[in-house]
Amino acid sequence: MNASVDKDTCIGCGACPSICPEVFKMEDDGLATAYVTPVPSEVEASAQEAAEGCPVDAIHVE
Numbered sequence: 001m002n003a004s005v006d007k008d009t010c011i012g013c014g015a016c017p018s019i020c021p022e023v024f025k026m027e028d029d030g031l032a033t034a035y036v037t038p039v040p041s042e043v044e045a046s047a048q049e050a051a052e053g054c055p056v057d058a059i060h061v062e
């Protein structure tokens with residue numbers, strides 16, 4: 001599974017690193033990034049949960 005954050009869409013709500021800190025983190029620009037991709041299999045479920053929990057659908061997993 002690959003994960004990415006669309007920086008043009010992210011509003012910096014901070015939910016994704018809170019749900020899945022193994023894959024997502026906030027950067028100095030106040031927006032999230034997927035810093036571990038491909039996503040390790042043991043955290044795929046939580047990465048998916050983070051994607052579904054993003055209020056603006058800025059996270060793409062495939």
Ligand code: F3S
Binds near residue numbers: 009012
């Ligand atoms: Fe941004 Fe969505 Fe994460 S708004 S901080 S990508 S939950």
